[in-house]
Amino acid sequence: MRSVREAWKAAVAATVADMLAEKGADPALSEAVAAEAPPDAAMGDVGFPMFPFAKVLRMGPPQIAAALAERLSAKAGQAPAGTVKAVGPYLNVFLDRASVAEQALSSRSLGASYGRSSSLAGSKVMIEFSSPNTNKPLHLGHLRNDVLGESSARILRANGAEVMKINLVNDRGVHICKSMLSYMAYGGGRTPEDEGKKTDHFVGDYYVKFNELKKEDPRAEEKAQELLVKWEAGDPETIALWKKMNEWAVGGIRRTYERTGVSFDKYYYESQIYLTGKDEVQKGLASGVFFKAEDGSVRVDLTPIGLEEKVLLRKDGTSIYMTQDLGLAIHRHADWPFDRLVYVVANEQQYHFKVLFYILKRLGYEWADSLFHLSYGLVNLPEGRMKTREGTVVDADSLLDSLRELALEEIQAKGREDAVGDPQDTAEKIALGAVHYYLAQATPSKDMIFNPKESLSFNGDTGPYIQYMGARISSLLRKRDRGEGGAAKGEVRPELLSSPTEWELVRLVSSYPEAVEQAGAEYNPAIVAAHMYAVASAFSKFYHDEPILNCDEPDRAATRLALSEAVLVVLKNGLELLCIPFLEAM
RNA sequence: GCGUUCGUAGCUCAGCUGGAUAGAGCGACGGACUUCGAAUCCGUAGGUCGGGGGUUCGACUCCCUCCGGACGCACCA
Structure with missing residues (x-):
């Protein structure tokens, strides 16, 4: 088209x-x-x-x-x-509808390659996302970040780009020391196995318990600082505990990634790279891009971009967040010369990236123009912002668990355990489809409200609705393969696809590649999500209005079945891009 | 105070680089299963697109301003 x-x-x-x-x-x-x-x-x-x-x-x-x-x-x-x-x-x-229809039906033979383009061929894109802290498990906000990053990466690849997905794990700092301190106070040497807990949740519990510790010990905050100093000094005991707890945290987080289908080509750990950038700051100081303030700290003048100034090295010579990101960007470009570096980070950090990109530009790095902050909005609850301290954070694993339970109840209520094969696995995939679709259909830049009740619904504009259409088509094809209906005797004739509902489907199937291309150009999976819903919805109407397998005319039956297969190709490919599992039956 | 961003139906959101009567889903109300899976489909009700100016043949879309919300303006990450 x-x-x-x-x-x-x-x-x-x-x-x-x-x-x-x-x-x-x-x-x-x-x-x-x-x-x-x-x-x-x-x-x-x-x-x-x-x-x-x-x-x-x-x-x-x-x-x-x-x-x-x-x-x-x-x-x-x-x-x-x-x-x-x-x-x-x-x-x-x-x-000319027949020729457009013919084009749409050709997607059947293209299969998984339908919707791929070469619009970004030859371009190397590095995309950083997730970036978890190792003091607590992933929450709803991470799920949005993850699906945005993973889905964007898949969409970029579908458009021909060479993509490197990276995860920068935040495994050092005072917040990490807090959970360690709390474990030292209350842990008593217990392990996640002892309590039968998922390892990252075990660590997260101690981070939460730090609040109790603060009440009991007024010096808790200070002690956390002291622990950080010991960590930086390489104190063996501190390092050993840190390693143990980090393994628990990272291990658990990785299990959640496996569960949600998110993966990375490379992991970076802040503990290993937090000192990089110091050299770059020194170079910038020598070349006059930065200056030394009266108190001894190294700063950069930001008045050219309408801001004031920013410290890059403390007066004691230690580095900060900006210093680290500066060094990291430079190292990454040296390691893997990208044409584009995308940071999937919440919009709270707009200031940080604006400054970071500006500094790199000032340092003379031409590629600074290729840096892009894929800024996304916060996920709020109907009552307001999620707050760790108030315990209103929606935990990723628990959310998926409760959705899986609901999906399972639905399967049982319909008596479809046998038809589905493995009810637990199917329920899990429906849960994943529900969450990922909910998060992916929203425009990235906007804040969104996560309404638990609404997200638990599997009706309407939801992931499971789209999965359901895929299951229906799969069911049709199974019946066809068993010899039911007259389609086998008929001949596929694109010109027969002339009714309004058929034409609408043809139009949507044939414009799917455009949606993928646009989504790639704009780093916006929501465009693919919207197209998926449009296709699913149009198919549902078509399915309802027109007999497919049961159509009396063999040619028409064969053609309608072919159209259904074309729709299936689009659904499968699109769901894959959105990290939503496809289901043969549900 | 400054900066960024958002404000479309009761709720959650679409609305493509400005264009032909503003669209969905949920919720409400009313219909449709002896026939390919009703996790479905159809219909009804519901909007001065936050207010006001401006640019344009034409503005939900661009500009200005006011009101309201969110986020940021750390030698925290």
Whole structure:
């Protein structure tokens, strides 16, 4: 469809250029030709508004549209297949439906490669996401980050980019020392195994218990600082405890990644790289990009970008967050020269990245322009922001567990345990589909409200709804394979796909690659998610309105089944991009 | 105070680089299972697109301003 659409746009633009030239106007103005979708399919498949040319051509838009329609009809042989019609100020095109349908059905043989493009071929993209702390388990906010990062990576790859996914684990700092201190006070040498707890949750519990410790010991905060100093000094006992607890935390977090289908090509640990960047700051100081303040700290002047100044090295010479990120970016580019480095980080850190990118630019790194902060909004609860201290954080594992339970109840209520094979596994996949879709369909940059009740619903615009359509089509195909229905005797004839519901499906199947490409260009999985829902919804209507396998006419049955298969290809590929498991039955 | 960002139906959100009567889902109300899976489909009700200016042939979309919310403006990460 894309090609046909683009061809029409080019044809219209060329004709407008002719008209402009005849009137002595600049033919280049024809670039203003824009393709749109008419509000009603009965008006045409593609529409071109003529308003922009009214002034230069000194003609009313309806007259221009009429003149264009005449000219384009006259050269029917050279123009793309289809017919044109002037509708008021618009020039509308009716595409040749049979050829678009044929194109849509070709997705069946392309299979998993349908929707792939080379729009980003040759480009190396590094994408950093998740970045967990090793003092507590993943929560809902991480799930949004993870699905955004993982899904963006998959979409970029689908568009031909070479992608490196990285995870920067925040495994050092005072907050880590707090959970260690708390464990020293209350742990008594116990292990996660002793309590039958998932290892990261075990560590997280001690982090929460630090609040109790603070009440009992007014010096708790100070002690955490002291512990950090000991850690930095390499105190063997401290390091040993730190290692043990980190293994628990990271191990548990990795299990959650496995559960959600998220993976990384490379892990970086802050404990190993937090000192990098110091050298870069020294170099910048020598070259005059930075300056030494009266108190001895090294700073950078940010007035050129409307900010004040930022400390890069404390007066005692120790580094801070910015110093580390500075060094890390430089090292990464040296390791793997990327064309694009994407940081998937919450929008709270806009300031940080604005400054980081500016400093790298000032240091003379040309690639600083290729850095991109994929900023996403917070996930809030109906009552407001999630707060660790108030215990309102929605834990990732528990959320998935409760969704799985609900899905399981649904399966049992419908008596589908046998049909589904493994009810537990199916329920888990439905839960994952529900969460990932919920998080992926939202526009990344916006804050979102996670309503537990609503997310527990599997009806309407949800992941399970889309999975359900996939299961229905799979069921049709199983029946076909068993010889049910008359499809086997029929012949696939694309021109039979002419009803409104069929055409809508054809249109959506054929425009799926465009959605993937746009999602890649904008780093926005929500575009794919919206397309998935549109396809699923259109299929549901089609399924309801038209007999497929049971259609009396063999050719029509075969063709409708072929369309269903094409829809299945789109659903499978799209769900894969969104980290939503596909289900043969549910 | 400054900066960023958001404000569309009761709720949660779409609305493509400004364009033809503002769209979904949930919730509410009313329908549709002897037929391919009802985790479905159909219908009804519900919006001065936060207020006000401006640019334009045309503004939910761009600019200004005011109101309201969120986030940020650490020698924390």
